[in-house]
Amino acid sequence: MANNLKELTLCLKKICFQAVRKHFAAVGTEAVLGLPTPLIKDILPYLTVCQLDELQPALNQRGVSTHSEWIGVLQDMCGPNHVTDFDTEEEAKHEVMRMLFTLVFYGLTSPFVKRNITNLNTPSFLWAAAKCIKHFLLTTPVESLTAERRPLLNLLEKRIWSVGVSQNIDISKRTTQSALYVLHRLLDHGVAKKVVVHVQCPIVLAWILHGRGSQYVNPDFKDLLNSKKASCISQAASASADGPSCGSGLGTRASEDQVTPCKRSKLDSAEQSRKANFTLDPQALCKTFSPRDGPSAGACPWGRIDCLDIRQCGSDSLKVLNSALPTFFCLRSLTLHSFLTFRDSDVLSLARALKQLSESSRSSLADLSISVLPCTRLVKVLLDASPNLMSLHTEIQTLMWGPRLLPHRPRTAESDMSAELLPLEKLDIKVAELQTDLSFVTSVLRRCPHFTSLHLAGMRLPTGSSLSQLFTTLSESNPLLRSLNLEDLKLSDCLPEILNLLRDCKLEELRFNDCRLVECWSNKEESLQRLVAALKAVPSLHTLSLAQNRLAKNVCVLAELFSGPSPSSVKRLDISSNFIQPAELLEFAKRLRTHRPPHRLNLDLRVNPGDRDPDTWNAALMKLRPFCVLLVKGWSSTDTMADHISNM
Known part of the structure; x- marks a missing residue:
C-alpha cells in the first residue's frame, strides 16, 4: 500500500512538473522561485534550456546550482559516454547554447532538437543562445539577419569576437551583398577582431583586409571596389583558374602587378542593368541595408583585425596576404594552414614579408602558426625573419616522393643565427618525417632565455641517437619552463636526464x-x-x-x-x-x-x-x-x- 502511494505521488509530481514546463509563461518565474528549495531542485530537470537560463541568476542567489541540469542536457545531446569536463555551470551552459544555436540557426537536425523543436525554434531561444556565443559562421542562412532576424544581428554585433567565412562568396552575385553587409557590421560596427577564413578565395580575403589594419591597398581590388561596370566585376571574379567566384590574380606584388583583362561573352542589357548598382563598398552597403547606419548618419567606422586564421591558404591567398603584411601593424596572431605542403618558395616569400613587418617599430605580431612546412630548416628561417614572436606553432611533413629542388636561400649572418630570441616563450612543433636532426630544436631553445612552453610530437631520430640532449638543454638554458608536452616520442632511455630536469624546475x-x-x-x-x-x-x-x-x-x-x-x-x-x-x-x-x-x-x-x-x-x-x-x-x-x- 505504501509503495503504491509513493508511486502515485511521484507520478502526480511528474505531471505537475511537465505542466509547469508547458505553461511556464503563465505560471511565471516568481511562482517557481517561491517553491521550497527541494521542490525547485526536483523540477529543474523538466525545464527547457530557455527556462533554465531565465531562472539561473535568481537560483544562484538562493545557493541553487543548475550545473547538473546543463550537464544532463549535454549528455542527452551527445550520449552518456560523452566527456563533459565543465567545472562550472556557466561553462556547461555556454557549451549547450553554443551547440544548440548552431543547430537551430543553420537549420541542422539532431534527435534532441527534433524532440524539443517547439521550444527551440523561437526568437526567444536564439536571443538567449546568442548571448553565449563568441564565434559566428558566415554561411546560409545569413541573409535572414538582414530581414526577419534583423534584431538578432544587433545583438551579435555586440557579442561576437570571431567571424568565420566557411563558403565561397561569389562577388559577381547581388546576393553576396547580404553576407558582406553582415561581415561589415560584425567587423566594423561590432567588437569582432578575429577572422577565420575556411575557403580558398583570394578576392574575398582582399575584401576582408581592405581598410582593416594594413595600409596596403590591392590595386585590382580597389578598381573592383570603385567600379560601376559589371564587366569589371566579372573580369576580377573570373581571374582565378579555380573558378569564376575567386580571383587569384590579386596582390602578386605590392603595387606594380595588374590583372590581365579576361575575355567574356557580352552581357545583355538586362544583365548590365541588374548589376549597375552592385556595390562592394562597406559604406555603401550600410546605406543600402540600413540607411540610418549609412553615410547619411556619418561615415562608418573601420574595424581592425587582431587575429587572422586562413584554413585553406593556397599560393594565391598567400600572395594577397604577403602584399598586406608589411604594414599590417595591428595583427597580433596569424594562422596559415594548407591541406597540401607549402612550397619552399611560398614560405620564403612569407618570411620576407614577415621580416618587413618585424622591422617596423609598430608591429604587434606575437603568435604565428603555420602548417604544413616542407622541412625543418624553414622553422629557423621564420624565426629569424620575425624575431619578436612570442609563440610559434608549426607542423612539418617532408615530401616522400620525387627530387626536391630547393630554391636559393639568402645567406644568414652567423651572428643572426646565434642571436637571442628574447620574446619567444612557446614552441609547438609536430613532425612527420623519417628522421629529424634534434639540433634544430636545441639550437632554438638555447636562444630563448624566457622560454616557458614546449610541445614536440612525432620526432624520429637517427638510429643510435637519443632525446636525452633535449632535457639537458632545457635544464641548462630554459629555467623558466612551465609546460612540457612531449608526444609520440621515445623517452625510455632518458630517465636520468628527466630526473635531472625535475630537480630544479618550475614546471x-x-x-x-x-x-x-x-x-x-x-x-x-x-x-x-x-x-x-x-x-x-x-x-x-x-x-x-x-x-x-x-x-x-x-x-x-x-x-x-x-x-x-x-x-x-x-x-x-x-x-x-x-x-x-x-x-x-x-x-x-x-x-x-x-x-x-x-x-x-x-x-x-x-x-x-x-x-x-x-x-x-x-x-x-x-x-x-x-x-x-x-x-x-x-x-x-x-x-x-x-x-x-x-x-x-
Missing part, C-alpha cells in the same frame, strides 16, 4: 603521452618510483599526463604521488589508454584512498578495459569518486585491435 604541466616511457626499463616499478619521487618534489606541478605509456599494473605506483608529509600538488592526472585492468585499478584506488590527495583530483581513466570485469571496475570507481572527478569512457574488449595496440 606546472608535464605531459609524456605515447612516449614508450617504461619500454626499456629493466625494473619498471623501481624506475617509476624514482620518477614519482622526483615529481613530488616539484611544488608547482598541477597537471601530469602519462597517457598511452602501457603502465598497466605499474599504475599503482602513481598513488605514491600523494604519500608522506609532502604530497604532490598535482590536480589533474591523465592515465588514459594504459591498459589498466579492473583489478589493477581497484588496487590503485585502495592505495589512493590511503594516501588521499590534498585536493579533489581530476582523474582521466578513458580507454582502459573496464568491461573485462565490470563489477571490480565499478567497485574501484566507487572508491575513487569521493575524492576524484572521473573521466570515464566505455571500452569494448571485443575490439581485439584496440586490445592489441594498447598492450603492445
Whole structure:
C-alpha cells in the first residue's frame, strides 16, 4: 500500500512538473522561485534550456546550482559516454547554447532538437543562445539577419569576437551583398577582431583586409571596389583558374602587378542593368541595408583585425596576404594552414614579408602558426625573419616522393643565427618525417632565455641517437619552463636526464603521452618510483599526463604521488589508454584512498578495459569518486585491435 502511494505521488509530481514546463509563461518565474528549495531542485530537470537560463541568476542567489541540469542536457545531446569536463555551470551552459544555436540557426537536425523543436525554434531561444556565443559562421542562412532576424544581428554585433567565412562568396552575385553587409557590421560596427577564413578565395580575403589594419591597398581590388561596370566585376571574379567566384590574380606584388583583362561573352542589357548598382563598398552597403547606419548618419567606422586564421591558404591567398603584411601593424596572431605542403618558395616569400613587418617599430605580431612546412630548416628561417614572436606553432611533413629542388636561400649572418630570441616563450612543433636532426630544436631553445612552453610530437631520430640532449638543454638554458608536452616520442632511455630536469624546475604541466616511457626499463616499478619521487618534489606541478605509456599494473605506483608529509600538488592526472585492468585499478584506488590527495583530483581513466570485469571496475570507481572527478569512457574488449595496440 505504501509503495503504491509513493508511486502515485511521484507520478502526480511528474505531471505537475511537465505542466509547469508547458505553461511556464503563465505560471511565471516568481511562482517557481517561491517553491521550497527541494521542490525547485526536483523540477529543474523538466525545464527547457530557455527556462533554465531565465531562472539561473535568481537560483544562484538562493545557493541553487543548475550545473547538473546543463550537464544532463549535454549528455542527452551527445550520449552518456560523452566527456563533459565543465567545472562550472556557466561553462556547461555556454557549451549547450553554443551547440544548440548552431543547430537551430543553420537549420541542422539532431534527435534532441527534433524532440524539443517547439521550444527551440523561437526568437526567444536564439536571443538567449546568442548571448553565449563568441564565434559566428558566415554561411546560409545569413541573409535572414538582414530581414526577419534583423534584431538578432544587433545583438551579435555586440557579442561576437570571431567571424568565420566557411563558403565561397561569389562577388559577381547581388546576393553576396547580404553576407558582406553582415561581415561589415560584425567587423566594423561590432567588437569582432578575429577572422577565420575556411575557403580558398583570394578576392574575398582582399575584401576582408581592405581598410582593416594594413595600409596596403590591392590595386585590382580597389578598381573592383570603385567600379560601376559589371564587366569589371566579372573580369576580377573570373581571374582565378579555380573558378569564376575567386580571383587569384590579386596582390602578386605590392603595387606594380595588374590583372590581365579576361575575355567574356557580352552581357545583355538586362544583365548590365541588374548589376549597375552592385556595390562592394562597406559604406555603401550600410546605406543600402540600413540607411540610418549609412553615410547619411556619418561615415562608418573601420574595424581592425587582431587575429587572422586562413584554413585553406593556397599560393594565391598567400600572395594577397604577403602584399598586406608589411604594414599590417595591428595583427597580433596569424594562422596559415594548407591541406597540401607549402612550397619552399611560398614560405620564403612569407618570411620576407614577415621580416618587413618585424622591422617596423609598430608591429604587434606575437603568435604565428603555420602548417604544413616542407622541412625543418624553414622553422629557423621564420624565426629569424620575425624575431619578436612570442609563440610559434608549426607542423612539418617532408615530401616522400620525387627530387626536391630547393630554391636559393639568402645567406644568414652567423651572428643572426646565434642571436637571442628574447620574446619567444612557446614552441609547438609536430613532425612527420623519417628522421629529424634534434639540433634544430636545441639550437632554438638555447636562444630563448624566457622560454616557458614546449610541445614536440612525432620526432624520429637517427638510429643510435637519443632525446636525452633535449632535457639537458632545457635544464641548462630554459629555467623558466612551465609546460612540457612531449608526444609520440621515445623517452625510455632518458630517465636520468628527466630526473635531472625535475630537480630544479618550475614546471606546472608535464605531459609524456605515447612516449614508450617504461619500454626499456629493466625494473619498471623501481624506475617509476624514482620518477614519482622526483615529481613530488616539484611544488608547482598541477597537471601530469602519462597517457598511452602501457603502465598497466605499474599504475599503482602513481598513488605514491600523494604519500608522506609532502604530497604532490598535482590536480589533474591523465592515465588514459594504459591498459589498466579492473583489478589493477581497484588496487590503485585502495592505495589512493590511503594516501588521499590534498585536493579533489581530476582523474582521466578513458580507454582502459573496464568491461573485462565490470563489477571490480565499478567497485574501484566507487572508491575513487569521493575524492576524484572521473573521466570515464566505455571500452569494448571485443575490439581485439584496440586490445592489441594498447598492450603492445
